[in-house]
Amino acid sequence: MLSxxxxxxxxxxxxxxxxxxxxxxxxxxxxxxxxxxxxxxxxELLESFGLEIPVELEEPKETVISSAKRH
Incomplete structure (x- = not known):
């Protein structure tokens, strides 16, 4: 037994x-x-100064994928 x-x-x-x-x-x-x-x-700062937004800062567009159910 352990103490x-x-x-x-x-x-x-x-x-x-x-x-x-x-x-x-x-x-x-x-x-x-x-x-x-x-x-x-x-x-937001770039937009407020009217500057171009780099691609890296663009939010990715969500792709909606729908699946068809077969009965």
């Missing part, structure tokens, strides 16, 4: 690992949103 000390060390280690994992995944999501927000701001 309480190693069990508590294992529990603390697992909780720390889970916390670090959550923090890392949240940090990786933030740059995507920030990048998108920056592109939107740049596009």
């Amino acid at each position: 309480p000390l190693p069990s508590s060390i294992i529990a603390i280690t697992v909780l720390t690992a889970v916390t670090v994992f959550i923090l890392i995944t949240r940090q990786q999501e933030k740059p995507k949103k920030k990048s998108y927000d920056s592109k939107v701001l740049l596009k």
